[in-house]
Amino acid sequence: MLNRVRSAVAHLVSSGGAPPPRPKSPDLPNAPSAQTAAPPEAPRSPPARAGSSAPAKTVEARASFSRPTFLQLSPGGLRRADDHAGRAVQSPPDTGRRLPWSTGYAEVINAGKSRHNEDQACCEVVYVEGRKSVSGVPREPSQGQKEVTHESLVVGAIENAFQFMDEQMARERRGHQVEGGCCALVVVYLLGKVYVANAGDSRAIIVRNGEIIPMSREFTPETERQRLQLLGFLKPELLGGEFTHLEFPRRIQPKELGQRMLYRDQNMTGWAYKKIELEDLRFPLVCGEGKKARVMATIGVTRGLGDHNLKVCSSTLPIKPFLSCFPEVRVYDLTQYEHCPDDVLVLGTDGLWDVTSDCEVAATVDRVLSAYEPNDASRYTALAQALVLGARGIPRDRGWRLPNNKLGSGDDISVFVIPLGGPGSYS
């Protein structure tokens, strides 16, 4: 995934081929293609989560699970990281090279729900060189041409990277019988702005001076109900006569035919009444609540990569048309605020968020960072570890339990903590 994003951004800033329409935005003095002598950009691209569906059958090394190279795990370390009973929290070694910006990272394997840790993470600084030839000089008049900002080009490059990645997985499935799919959460830093792209149920938040700024939203059958219903309404063949695109507050029984029932369709956010007809007795496209919400009684996440071959349970209906590979991209302008060393961007997979609220994360940020000197570069790793430990809990009473005795997460958990005003440099 990182390769795709890197390639898309590199392609963007060094774009060759026919001259693109020249952006006419006045706020483009920093467009990289106009700055061959500019400091190198640093897209950084943390984690992708795998595991929304069945574990992949790996027929090629590239499709196999592995721990991030920056963990520098020895064979013995790898075995400990894979131990579902011990669930040791893993972080990059203190002695090695730090991640860019002194970014903190920690992860832990699941409690046994799957053999491998299906969370995958990476973090890199990449250099791309701008080419003057493309848009250094205007080639054509900008009249009658829509404004295209530099920011919207980066967003488009990231969106396309997700799409190309999805198509690549479709090709690899056909060629090598690789199955499965994953969610993805990607952060790119470029020219003063942080781009957070999310497709799935991972989450990113900024904690700034104690305030929580959501940088992503989850894509679930509930949050995406109207998109899914619209698709089912416009393409009823995707429902195969087995499902109805309407939502009802509960399953309708055949004896209720002709009676009135509350419903919502693709256009509605509220509920209204309708008379129950025969096709309302079909199973609803979207049903269930919270963690139990499902599309076609099968999947609980509505965006992600892969899963091209996934079928509705006990049916031949394909799920993929309802699964979108497109991320929502949110942009955060680092230059609009004077950040302090305690301001961080926290990325976590669903293992973290299943048992931890945004507020609890913010409280942990405050508690852990205040225990370290502001210039101690190890504080962000300590914070990532604290977040993972807080979500995993400790083994007690035949389970992993939190201090309040509730169950901790039995899922894989991965956390990045990126300092926004820390000891690192952004350029």
Place this chain on the structure above:
Amino acid sequence: MLNRVRSAVAHLVSSGGAPPPRPKSPDLPNAPSAQTAAPPEAPRSPPARAGSSAPAKTVEARASFSRPTFLQLSPGGLRRADDHAGRAVQSPPDTGRRLPWSTGYAEVINAGKSRHNEDQACCEVVYVEGRKSVSGVPREPSQGQKEVTHESLVVGAIENAFQFMDEQMARERRGHQVEGGCCALVVVYLLGKVYVANAGDSRAIIVRNGEIIPMSREFTPETERQRLQLLGFLKPELLGGEFTHLEFPRRIQPKELGQRMLYRDQNMTGWAYKKIELEDLRFPLVCGEGKKARVMATIGVTRGLGDHNLKVCSSTLPIKPFLSCFPEVRVYDLTQYEHCPDDVLVLGTDGLWDVTSDCEVAATVDRVLSAYEPNDASRYTALAQALVLGARGIPRDRGWRLPNNKLGSGDDISVFVIPLGGPGSYS
């Protein structure tokens, strides 16, 4: 339209027929159907705007244009209100009965772009009686049933009212050759909450202690690009081989075939590059910017009622599939804030907003209301008049001009000012 909304809300609170699923929300003690002795509810429903398309051919009195009855216009007054040269601002007379809550209202006819003032407004208190029989006693267990709040039932009733109104206009068109369509902005007050439903290019804002709270958003080819593109993508027959669902920053010339060009599709918020293919030379489904943005080179507003027969310019392609009749409904809970007499909800048709920003409206609210005693019920009418006058301007240099010498609005202009903490009572 008001009749439809009133009927939908009345239907909701006095709902007969089969027992609906009982909402299990704990915050429903005020559900009106459970309170036959409750004070009467007061849905109030200000204005609907007409005129996004050609003037209606009126073959029935019900489809003709008329000024609001609360203006109490004499035949002479009606002639003055219709005078495109004088453009006298109209308000309810000081001597008559005030609108509910001492709501202020003012309107002015256009500068000659159409014969009639096509803005239509009404404002009413209606009483609906709850029936104990429906949901006073739970009829079935609430297990496995989705939570349905009272608020979501009101929202659904309003959404359905818009849909039913649109269907009614389709029937009247067939029966009586009535053509045309309109945007609609509706406000309903019920049980402590204000519901603002908008389909089109009118706008509602709350000005509270000087702060601006948007209560609607405009629906234009630009704000609805992705919805329109998705429909064109999933139903290409609606584009008739004449349009492409892709957006480009400018028109592509045939000689550019095979070159690279920026584009956006229904999934993208950013721009990316593609190689120009033959079908990219078609006219874009969405094109133009700002007030000049159009769907299929024809309409500039993407939500509204009616227009069932509207065709693409110089074509037989229907526009209606892209025009949605569904409003966005925003809810404002009046009980969550202690409102003062200077806090108001301002509703305006596009004639106001074309030349007036939210901030300018907020400044006028402050300026006018501070010149009146807080308990002077005429202050809200004075404010509505000031807003209409400020958007109309005065005749000078062969046009209607604002103090800064820019052109005022030549459109019909209608404004409601609803006090949120004024001398009226909400119950």
